[in-house]
Amino acid sequence: MQNDFEGKQVFVYARVSTTRQERNDLSLPDQISSAERWIDENGAACVRVFSEAGSATDDDRRAFRQMIALAESDEHPVDIILVHSLSRLFRNALDFMQYRERLRRRKVRIVSITQAFGDNPAADMAVGMLALFDEYHSAENGKHVRRTMIANAAAGYWNGQTPPLGFRTYVVPQPRGKDRKKLEHDPETVDLVRLIFDTYLHGTAEGPIGITGLAQYLNERGERIRGKRFSISNLHAILTNTAYIGYVMFNRRDSRTGETRPEGEWVPIPVPPIVTEDVFYAARKQMADRDPRMGEAAVKTNTRLLTKLAVCGCGGDGCGAGMMTVTGKSGRYAYYGCAARVKQGPDACQGRRVPMELLDGIVLEAVAEQLTQPERLHALLQSWLDRSATAVAEREDQLKRLRARITQLEGESASVIKLVRNGICSPDDPQIATELNNIRAQRTSAEADIAVLERQLEIGDRRITPAIVSQFGELLRRKLSGPDPKLRREYVHLLVDRVEVGDRDIRISGQNSALQRALVASQTLGAMVPKAERKWRARQGSNL
Incomplete structure (x- = not known):
């Protein structure tokens, strides 16, 4: 059988x-x-x-x-x-x-x-x-493993992680059980650590140096950290690591969640110091004094127009890294600069640095010109304005699928909640919150698409007139040229997905669906800036 x-x-x-x-x-x-x-x-x-x-x-x-x-x-x-x-x-x-x-x-x-x-x-x-x-x-x-590792650290032994730059492990024989390890100076890299602190504090023959310049200086010398180039992030980690003044903090973070544990749970592991405390804290003070986020040099990035949109290169003439905010003259001048070049030096990318005001103006002008003219808007929205029987049938079918997706997401949410109610999972489990947030994000995206489709189908035989398209274009023009920088940023991030900055060309790209949602919002009395949930895509169950 x-x-x-x-x-x-x-x-x-x-x-x-x-x-x-x-x-x-x-x-x-x-x-x-x-x-x-x-x-x-x-x-x-x-x-x-x-x-x-x-x-x-x-x-x-x-x-x-x-x-x-x-x-x-x-x-x-x-x-x-x-x-x-x-x-x-x-x-x-x-x-x-x-x-x-x-x-x-x-x-x-x-x-x-x-x-x-x-x-x-x-x-x-x-x-x-x-x-x-x-x-x-x-x-x-x-x-049990964590208790054992904490006890091992409290006894001054190393638990097996990769040692900080400048250190290596050596075996300490034990009369009973497995041999343990401690840290000692690595003769091949200990002087490199001293060079990093000394150069940051006193500069080079050419004058004072910051972390960005220090990364470039070390990379040009051919120095590497475990085979990788130096960058702002790994140099910052070195200059703030207490291992170099004699102790490593174990159990500072939860290895699963990445969250910092209470200081009372930290366990110091003594190690031989590489620099003096005077040198270490002088470097920390210098970092604080030079921090562009402090004092008169502070800059607020929440209104930066192209943050997270601009990338280095267009047509193959750049590295594709994001462009970050960089400043000059203690924050008086602001630029968009290639993040790879800023963090790792010109060996990583020749890059480019564009005055922020200039690039913002170019993008705003181009977006306004391309998206606010009635003829251009009508062409971009043509598929949405299509009132043919085939188009209407496709929209009705898509609407059914989206509503079914909403029902499915409601079921997934109920299943997660059921696991908690039945005692299978704890309500304090961070994965419960993560899963519910993911479901909520997918539902928000699906509901936004449903609103667009319902608005299309509500119109019936009433077409979007040239007057309505013109009014919508005028609304966009006002928002993009208005005095409120936060509102300008909201609309640019709604309409634009990517700004590729090259030596000769700038390519701006976005999605027609964003225009459709904005048009729907413009026809709703008292509507605020429509939000584009790009993180989730309808009818797909994972974060793309």
């Missing part, structure tokens, strides 16, 4: 942790061999094997993500995802439940070789409890 698995297409997923394996943990070859035997015994067919090393507390695993993407594709290449145990997939109950539901909608089953539960409501409850137990077991292991 044919079993439930005969003839089914199978993906095999095998995983081991990157940390020391538990005594009875199976290796990757053992897991794969066990899966192959299961496939032969059940008459199934192995389509592909995915294997990797990594933690199962989240989904940040390359092979796992690739497997899920293929399983959810329209080609439907798989019926079963086979694992040795459910903990190989996840040690987080919420993530497991969500992925199981996503796969179930694609008619893909998750099957554990060592945990056969069947396929019914009672089995679902058992699987949920097992996933919760796996998460609890992982959390308890994590707490």
Whole structure:
């Protein structure tokens, strides 16, 4: 008699942790061999094997993500995802439940070789409890490991992270148990650290130097930090690292959330100092004194017109990095400059630095010219203004899909809340808030698209007249040329996605859908600036 698995297409997923394996943990070859035997015994067919090393507390695993993407594709290449145990997939109950539901909608089953539960409501409850137990077991292991590492740090030993520049590890034999490690000066890089502090404080033969100039100076000398070029970020980390005056703070941050822990939980690990405290704190004071965000040189970036829009290069003559705000003469002059050049020097990119007022004016003039003329607006909105029967039918179909998507998102939200109510997940779990925020963002985007479609369909046989298009163009012109810099920025960021700045050309690009939303908002009494939710795209379940 044919079993439930005969003839089914199978993906095999095998995983081991990157940390020391538990005594009875199976290796990757053992897991794969066990899966192959299961496939032969059940008459199934192995389509592909995915294997990797990594933690199962989240989904940040390359092979796992690739497997899920293929399983959810329209080609439907798989019926079963086979694992040795459910903990190989996840040690987080919420993530497991969500992925199981996503796969179930694609008619893909998750099957554990060592945990056969069947396929019914009672089995679902058992699987949920097992996933919760796996998460609890992982959390308890994590707490035990953390306690051990804190005790190790309190005793003055290094826990195995990459040492700061200028240090290396050495082994300290122990009378019992595993040998431990401490830090000592690395003779190959310790003088480089002293050079960094000395050069920043006293400058070069050409005069004083800031962090940007210091990065360029070091890169031109051929200095590297673990094979990488120096930049503002890694030099700032060096100049503020207390390791160089004799202690490294362990347990400052939560490794999973990145949040800073209370100072009472920090554990100082003593290390041999490289610079004196006078030198270290003189460098810190100099950094504070030169900080352009302080004092008279302070600049407010919340009204910068092209922040996050401008990029270096147009037509292949730049590096594609973002352009950041740079200042001259203690903040009296403002520019947009290539971030790669600013942070790493001209070796990274020859780049360009454009006066902020000049580039802002060029972009505002171009956007106003291209988007406020009635003829141009009508051409850009032509597909939206199309009143043909085919266009109306397509809009009605799209509206149905969007409303179905809203219903689906409501179900996903309810499922997450149900996990909390049933005690499977804690309401304080940061992943709960993250998932609900993601669902909310997708729903906002879908609702905005629904508003546009409903407005189109409401018009019926009444066409958008030339007068309405002209009024809309005049509204845009007023907002783009008005005195309020925040409002100008809102409208530019609504209409423009990218500004590519080259030596000879500037390319400005945006989406017609933004114009459509703005037109709808302009026809609503008392409407504020319409918000474009570009982060989420309708009918897709992940952040693109």
